Amino acid sequence: MRRLYHPQPRSAQARIAAELSLAQAALAEAGPQLDPDPTPAEIRAAQVSARAAAQGDARPSWLRVAKRQAIALGLVVLFAGLLHKKLAALDTEAILTALGAVSLGQWALAGLATLGSFLALAQYDALIHRALATRVAPERARRAGWTAIAISQTVGFGLVSGALVRWRMLPGLSLVEASKLAATVAATFLAGWAVLSAGALIVLPQAVPALAPAQVQGLALAALGGLGALALAGLWAPGLRLGRVVLRLPSLPVMARILWLTVLDTAFAAAALWVLLPAGDAMPFTTLFPAFLLALGAGFVSGTPGGVGPFEVALLTLLPGTEGPSVLAAILAWRAVYYGAPAALAIAVVAFARPGTDAPAERRLVAPAPRLTPRLTALIVADRQAELGLMWQGEHGALLSSDLHGGWMIGRTPQALVGLLDPFGTAEAATLLPDLRRAARAEGRIGCLYKIDARTAVAARRAGWVVAPVALECQIDPRAFSLETPARAGLRRKLRKAAKTGLVTELACGPLPLAELGAVAAAWAQARGGERGFSMGRFTPDYIAHQEVVIARLGGRIVGFASFHATRASWVLDLMRPAPDAPDGTMQALIHTAIEAARSAGVAKFSLAALPPEATRVEGPGALIWRRAEAQAGATGLRQFKMSFAPSLAPRYIAAPSRAALALAAADIARAIHRPAPLAQSPAPRESRPTPPLRARWRELAARSRS
Known part of the structure; x- marks a missing residue:
């Protein structure tokens, strides 16, 4: 049994205007103290304050310094004695003659x-x-x-x-x-x-x-x-x-x-x-x-x-x-x-010399921040790439174009500065590639692109970068999706099996039961040795509250959920978290419900996210990312699960300036995915980020009914 919410249709212009207004109004509450684009005066004031605090908290130990220099002076005396023995047999006049x-x-x-x-x-x-x-x-x-x-x-x-x-x-x-x-x-x-x-x-x-x-x-x-x-x-x-x-x-x-x-x-x-x-x-x-x-x-x-x-x-x-x-x-x-x-x-x-001061550099490389600026938020919300919602995790920043009307989502690994997905807004890859390379060099990292589409890959190749396939994105058109095809026979069997257990799936339109969802996510992570990261989302209440979420219940108890990056035009699968005792077919039922919800909302593109290509079909350094993953338990099952929906496959690529750089960046991205660094605790309230479209519409209707 599935309970779906059907929103009323709206014009494209009205939808975009409402979305941008929501983003700007929500982020206006951030206040100047958390603005990641401060003025030069604010930057200098913050630097002075931080340095004053550092000097107060980290006073050098002069006793330790004195001991170290005393040891050095003792060594001078010791080696002077050793040198004197060697010089005693030498002719000082001969040394002066040789010097002259x-x-x-x-x-x-x-x-x-x-x-x-x-x-x-x-x-x-x-x-x-x-x-x-x-x-x-x-x-x-x-x-x-x-x-x-x-x-x-x-x-x-x-x-x-x-x-x-x-x-x-x-x-x-x-x-x-x-x-x-x-x-x-x-x-x-x-x-x-x-x-x-x-x-x-x-x-x-x-x-x-x-x-x-x-x-x-x-x-x-x-x-x-x-x-x-x-x-x-x-x-x-x-x-x-x-x-x-x-x-x-x-x-x-x-x-x-x-x-x-x-x-x-x-x-x-x-x-x-x-x-x-x-x-x-x-x-x-x-x-x-x-x-x-x-x-x-x-x-x-x-x-x-x-x-x-x-x-x-x-x-x-x-x-x-x-x-x-x-x-x-x-x-x-x-x-x-x-x-x-x-x-x-x-x-x-x-x-x-009269030392000068450095003028503040143009701040086009935006570091990760609890709250993004209204301009950047508006660009992300309006872009065709729903997966840019990964920025709400607080782990990635952005490289903005010179006119500030677009940019590239930027991830950092110890070795690489990574342009994730394709440029957003009006930015072009050919224009941003030199900027990315310069920024990477300035940070002592390798410039790299990850999960880019064919068009961006062509631009990278024209710029002299080495390009290799790295993944296949599984895409579905919700408007044309049907279970009644031979390719989805296995999916129909899974859905029938789940329905027999009494499993109910529903699109969450009201406040999320975050405590119950967190318990399911924690059990899932414990059973699998932790969550993946970097280009994959990780469960936090603040993060998932801004996604479309489909929940599976058995006897009223939550036994699984799936979350999606969502815009008015596209949905992308992010988290899949079944409970240990979830019935067979639970995840298939969750995805099927999400597809129907996306179709009801008029969404044109639905993505099951990336699927690693079969390593035997991949050549070059790009295969290094997933070759090891394919040998691990679950890789084959993941491929079977996603392919049961009979999606169309769109290749995604990785690129770097050289083959050696590509191999190093690929290995470091693989490490960052499988062994991610802990997420920083974000103090930003959930209301400071955009609400997903269907839940925003639900809030609208709920407010109208109360009034």
Whole structure:
């Protein structure tokens, strides 16, 4: 038995006008304090307030800093003693003679190599500013970065001096934020150095005291394997917990950029030393580079100013066949070029520069918010894609077009910035693709498109993106739907079986029984190890209250429900939640009732959502998303369930700028779907979002009857 509500027909113009009025009126109650499009003055006020609170809550422990620097000073004394023993057997006059023999050309080449190194290391700060979303312009980030590094690597006390210089050069940052930035830059360099050193020792074996080159290669290979396994673990499980420490690794694109910058930085720094060696003691660069990396690491970890002591001891030990005076003379010259000159220039910049402020950037990439702006809400409600209702989950944002009359729903994974579905409003894919790619790069992510139709896929391919099929959307025309076809014989049997049990299905037109629906959803999630996410909705009372919902009852008790993204023109299946004891055929009965309700409402398109294509029929990286899912229990049953309605199948695609990017994005989307991050608790009341069309119409009639 089915109870359906039949709304009165309305003109298309009146329907759209009513829908937009409802959205604007509901969201007008949000108030300026929750407006996700604040003015520049409001942004600056909020930043000042947040930074003041951060400084109050995160005061540095000066005792801990003092202890750390005391250890560094102790290491200086220790290595000075070790270096003194090595220098005792050397001729000081020979060192000065070798230093005087450095030609003008060598000084010039060393200066150029130093410039190359600092151009690379300045990018560390620009990269970290992007990752931390500080909104500092890249030019200012690079200038503050190289001045901070030039001074801190020379005077020592790296974290403290580096933080103070960045704080001076970037007045928009608090001291706490500058300290966090300095620590992050140091950690990224150390991580890049570790990977590069291990790789260099494998390719260019280096003799180490008490270890043969083959043993050094084995240790380097083990270290590289461990670091690689850690990176992969961070890819599959962001926020990896190691004991009491939560490890949050940057995205793989950011890791790759860090490693490349480390290669450039250290290679130019080693070249600056290499060109200063006397011709008689010249050695292949491939011999010096691995020894230089190990010596640089020893100096960096020790924390001594400029690595003085540990660097010299390590380099002289690792290059035993060289003449001591000539090598020390080259190191002294190198320190003058690579440490002294940049530090003097940086001090002048810090003393006389007048740091400016960054103008607020155009806010076209809208972050997820409890309440969307009236403009964005109106665009979503009026669009042909009902599945844009996924934005009411509060997990996704939007990339708006330059005229703000359209955009793209945007999802984020640790590795990718994903344009979900097709552009909405008047936006065109060809216009938004460059914007999406730039936004992804600015966040250290891969640009990607997911579940796009054929038209958008063509635009992506023309832009040079790699495109692959990823899903099939199951579509039904409710106006032409009939059970009396051979293809739906199995569906008829399921419906008869459910009817014999006394199952009743109904479209919810009044207030939803959220407590009962929540209990069914919780039991379903517990039985299946949790809900899917990202491109699939998850049950929350606030979310489902703004969907069309069909409920199944047995003896008055709810035994299942299905919810739908709904507009005046289309419905899309979202949640299917049967109770553990739901009779066979319950879900088929729910969908059939929804189809009849959509037909009564004049809906032209009804979608059973996406169905993974059979992996054997898919080629390329796109198959990675669903190949594993197809092997899991339930995939075959889901296909049989949806195909019992004999839908027409429309292909959906995934796209990315390259094949490697497509494979990485596909794997990360698969992880985000099967292991979604917890949803943020939204304080927004349900009335701040549009009510689905049929329930809105029911409220209208109920209000009229009361009056």
